[in-house]
Amino acid sequence: MHSDKIRVTAPKIQNREFVKPLLCGPGPCDYWPSVAEAIxxxxxxxxxxxxxxxxxxIRAGLQYVFQTQSKLVLAMSGAGHAGMEAVINNLVAPGETLLIAARGIWDQRAEIIAKRLGIKTEVTxxxxxxxxxxxxxxTxxxxxxxxxxxxxxxxxSTGTLQKVDGLGQLCHKYGALLLVDTVVSLGGVPFFMDEFEADGVFSSTQKAFSGPAGISPVAFSTRAE
Structure with missing residues (x-):
């Protein structure tokens, strides 16, 4: 590009001093020093x-944190919502029914995404x-x-932890897959994907993982494949 054609001038970048914040919310969280070194x-x-x-x-690490033998684990580029959309969109077809167990804003977000994908939603x-x-x-x-x-x-949004043990077996008894949002919990409390018989699980790295935002770990069971 010829410089005489430039109409939008380069911005003036100011030097900004950042004081290290005390992050007390559910995310983003402070990096571990090893994470900062890796970046x-x-x-x-x-x-x-x-x-x-x-x-x-990365695959081996995700198999460990999800506690799964499944090879279909990956770290998506995107926020936790990207993982949510990927799991719903890949495992529930338009016109099929997705039962959403709602007790906070993230289940409501799943309902919005599912409806936009043409999925029939039922909320309890x-x-x-x-x-x-x-x-x-x-029931x-x-x-x-x-x-x-x-x-x-x-x-x-509510500070509650849902018991997942037994849900997978129930879902499969009635021919349904189990999709689980572990964005805020994975890495903070134990989660056993294979033992729980979960079929689609997603998370995010800026919560209990103490990593950077913008990465969504996702795992699918062999049943989901």
Whole structure:
């Protein structure tokens, strides 16, 4: 580009001093020093052997944190909402029914995404300071026979932790898949994807992982494949 054609001038970048904040919310969280060191490493090309080694390390690490033997685990570029959309869009087809167990704003967000994808949504609710029992979930699964159940594990809007153990078995009993939002909980409390028989799980790195924002770990079960 010829400089005489430039009409938008370069902005004046001011030097700004940042005081290290005390982050007390559910996210973003402070980096671990090792995370900051890793981010400072030189950029490598995706065409080199080292890059594929990093991908293998990421897969093994995600299998560990999700506690799954599934090979279909990946770190998506995007916020937790990207993981939410990926799980719903890949496992529930337009016109199928998604049962949403709602007790906070993130389940409401899943409902919005599902509706925009042409998915029929059915919502069962409990008060925001409570969680679902297996009996409540089974009643709705038996009544609606949905393609999948969506539920949030740890809900930052209410400070509640949903028991997931037993939900996968219930879902499969009625022919449904189990989709779980672990954005705020993964890395903070144990989550056993294979033991819970979860089929689609997503998270985000700026919460309990103490990493940078913009990465959404996602895992799918062999049943979901």
């Amino acid at each position: 400072a490493n030189p950029v490598i090309t995706p065409n080199c052997e080292e890059f594929y080694g990093v991908l293998d390390d 609710r409990v008060p925001m300071n409570t969680t679902f029992s297996l009996e409540q979930i089974e 709705e699964l038996k009544r609606l026979r949905p393609a999948a159940l969506f539920i949030t594990h740890g809900d930052s």
